[in-house]
Amino acid sequence: MTQTIGIIGSGLSGSGLARLAVAAGYHVVLSNSRGPETISHLVEELGPLARAATVEEAIEAGELVAIPLPLANFEALSAGELAGKVVIDQTNYYPSAGEFRRADLDAGELTSSELVQRHLRDSKVVKAFHNLDWHHLSFNARPVGDPGRTTLPIAGDDPAAKELVTRFVESVGYDVVDAGSLADSWRVEPNTPIYFWPYAPTIPNGLTEDEEKKYYLEHAGEPLSREKARELIDKAERPSPIGGTLDGLPPAHVAIFLELASAGTWQR
Numbered sequence: 001m002t003q004t005i006g007i008i009g010s011g012l013s014g015s016g017l018a019r020l021a022v023a024a025g026y027h028v029v030l031s032n033s034r035g036p037e038t039i040s041h042l043v044e045e046l047g048p049l050a051r052a053a054t055v056e057e058a059i060e061a062g063e064l065v066a067i068p069l070p071l072a073n074f075e076a077l078s079a080g081e082l083a084g085k086v087v088i089d090q091t092n093y094y095p096s097a098g099e100f101r102r103a104d105l106d107a108g109e110l111t112s113s114e115l116v117q118r119h120l121r122d123s124k125v126v127k128a129f130h131n132l133d134w135h136h137l138s139f140n141a142r143p144v145g146d147p148g149r150t151t152l153p154i155a156g157d158d159p160a161a162k163e164l165v166t167r168f169v170e171s172v173g174y175d176v177v178d179a180g181s182l183a184d185s186w187r188v189e190p191n192t193p194i195y196f197w198p199y200a201p202t203i204p205n206g207l208t209e210d211e212e213k214k215y216y217l218e219h220a221g222e223p224l225s226r227e228k229a230r231e232l233i234d235k236a237e238r239p240s241p242i243g244g245t246l247d248g249l250p251p252a253h254v255a256i257f258l259e260l261a262s263a264g265t266w267q268r
């Protein structure tokens, strides 16, 4: 069984994944671009199963290596150091959020995870944990048999790598549905039915802004069965334009996100 998860990126989604993994008893080795000393507070909060390290150390230690960093920075990942690794791709294409824009992604010639796989040519990339927000990533996790347990999609080209990631996702609190290959993964990208909304609560009308934020943080989305998740994937139509945007997401989510995304790091 996988014991240690290396994490490259310790912002919102990286720390969400770390919380989830530590709660399930995994060791996590967290890294970022600025160096281990800048995430000592996070590691302290996560407890003895977590440690801060350089990117190289996180790769070395991780039986699975997650890459929750801006897609814009994918070329900073070392294909050589990640060779042979199963890589969990949490990234999404948000061309509206910053400077990063690619004609091939905009034209749908390839998915963002195919782009990552093309760069990490000797790794086995599996898209997972990308389609729900950082808070509900850990908040929605439930043990097997719990009526609130929901389902996440994964996608990838290597069956053994998908199996490994499926076992990991299941062990941290989610059922899994196979959304197909990396080429198929547009079906689970931003603006598709299984992206974001099934995992976030419906906020009741009539709340103040602060009450909305509290409600958002204290509730999960309605659980998705595997069958329902499969239906959402099957009925996806290729979004046009391609790529995510913060427009249209619940104001409470956007407000909390903007408060936390300190100094615009998310946009790089």
Ligand SMILES: NC(=O)c1ccc[n+]([C@@H]2O[C@H](COP(=O)([O-])OP(=O)(O)OC[C@H]3O[C@@H](n4cnc5c(N)ncnc54)[C@H](OP(=O)(O)O)[C@@H]3O)[C@@H](O)[C@H]2O)c1
Pocket: 008, 009, 010, 011, 012, 013, 014, 031, 032, 033, 034, 035, 055, 067, 068, 069, 070, 071, 073, 076, 077, 090, 091, 092, 093, 094, 129, 130, 131, 132, 133, 134, 135, 261, 264, 265, 266, 267
């Ligand atoms: N936010 C969400 O709810 C959410 C949910 C699912 C998926 N995602 C996806 O996850 C990715 C990250 O989003 P986020 O919201 O977590 O962003 P974030 O809070 O800004 O965190 C990004 C992290 O990536 C690190 N990083 C950037 N470039 C790096 C590099 N070259 N080497 C090592 N670390 C690097 C940053 O390190 P420094 O701080 O040192 O610069 C930071 O720790 C995006 O692709 C996003 O679409 C986000």
